[in-house]
Amino acid sequence: MKLKSRHLLGLKGMDRNEIEFIFDTALNFREVLERPIKKVPTLQGKTIVNLFFESSTRTRISFELAERRLSADVVNFSVSGSSVAKGETLKDTARNIEAMKIDMVVIRHSSPGAAMFLSRVLKSSIINAGDGTHEHPTQALLDMFTIKEKFGKIDGLKVCIVGDILHSRVALSNIFGLKTMGANVAVCGPRTLIPRDLEKLGVKVYYDINQAIRNSDVLNVLRIQLERQDRVFFPSIREYHLYFGITKERIEKNNREIIIMHPGPINRDVEISADVADGSQSLILQQVLNGVAVRMAVLYLLGTQN
Numbered sequence: 480m481k482l483k484s485r486h487l488l489g490l491k492g493m494d495r496n497e498i499e500f501i502f503d504t505a506l507n508f509r510e511v512l513e514r515p516i517k518k519v520p521t522l523q524g525k526t527i528v529n530l531f532f533e534s535s536t537r538t539r540i541s542f543e544l545a546e547r548r549l550s551a552d553v554v555n556f557s558v559s560g561s562s563v564a565k566g567e568t569l570k571d572t573a574r575n576i577e578a579m580k581i582d583m584v585v586i587r588h589s590s591p592g593a594a595m596f597l598s599r600v601l602k603s604s605i606i607n608a609g610d611g612t613h614e615h616p617t618q619a620l621l622d623m624f625t626i627k628e629k630f631g632k633i634d635g636l637k638v639c640i641v642g643d644i645l646h647s648r649v650a651l652s653n654i655f656g657l658k659t660m661g662a663n664v665a666v667c668g669p670r671t672l673i674p675r676d677l678e679k680l681g682v683k684v685y686y687d688i689n690q691a692i693r694n695s696d697v698l699n700v701l702r703i704q705l706e707r708q709d710r711v712f713f714p715s716i717r718e719y720h721l722y723f724g725i726t727k728e729r730i731e732k733n734n735r736e737i738i739i740m741h742p743g744p745i746n747r748d749v750e751i752s753a754d755v756a757d758g759s760q761s762l763i764l765q766q767v768l769n770g771v772a773v774r775m776a777v778l779y780l781l782g783t784q785n
């Protein structure tokens with residue numbers, strides 16, 4: 480089997496077989512990550528450039544580790560210290576880097592569509608590591624892989640994405656992926672942070688966090704993305720925590736098992752209280768570990784299928 484595209488731009492349109500194929504491949508790499516020597520020669524001779532125009536801790540380190548563990552040659556680009564600071568365009572930067580004979584580009588950018596744009600102007604395989612408020616496909620793949628690892632399935636599970644849905648690329652990629660995999664998907668947050676017409680994607684909307692908790696197997700809790708908000712969407716951080724924060728009291732009142740996930744970075748005691756983030760039902764660090772395996776799978780499948 481092969482993936483249909485030589486790029487990973489988003490999960491919209493990716494079919495169930497392809498997602499299962501990535502999970503099966505990631506499972507093999509999870510085993511590699513448990514070995515004393517966590518390295519395989521699979522992408523030896525391939526050169527991958529990580530083009531990060533926005534801040535990142537997890538995604539950037541996770542991709543770099545995945546690339547190095549597949550034995551690829553890795554080049555890291557960041558805006559500060561580059562010719563972007565002198566006014567060079569994304570297209571010129573990317574085409575100049577590609578002229579140095581590279582094979583794949585991993586891009587994070589604040590503009591929705593940046594990864595799609597590169598796929599049209601470069602010959603290399605492009606992987607979207609987050610484009611503005613659009614998609615973050617490898618985050619959703621690792622979230623779903625973690626859910627499947629925990630429950631043995633995704634089909635029929637009730638997954639609720641909580642928080643700033645309006646500005647979240649993680650939410651959109653999760654909605655596309657989870658729907659494809661047969662989950663019952665819901666979102667919960669203040670009315671001002673839920674896009675209009677979201678129900679048209681087949682998603683249930685809760686405005687009451689206690690109702691969302693009662694009706695979910697998994698909560699995927701999102702950060703309030705203040706850096707993407709050009710106006711005030713709720714009265715205060717304190718009030719947000721009061722009405723939508725995932726707290727120990729709310730989880731215990733529910734009296735049934737519920738799994739807590741978060742793509743990071745966490746704002747402790749804003750969208751999630753510290754004791755829940757660090758509690759036994761939290762899979763947050765498991766998500767981070769699985770991220771390396773899932774990214775190894777994506778890089779391997781795109782880097783070897785041509």
Ligand code: CP
Nearest residue numbers: 535536537538742743
């Ligand atoms: N989850 C995620 O994308 O985190 P970073 O912004 O740290 O990469």
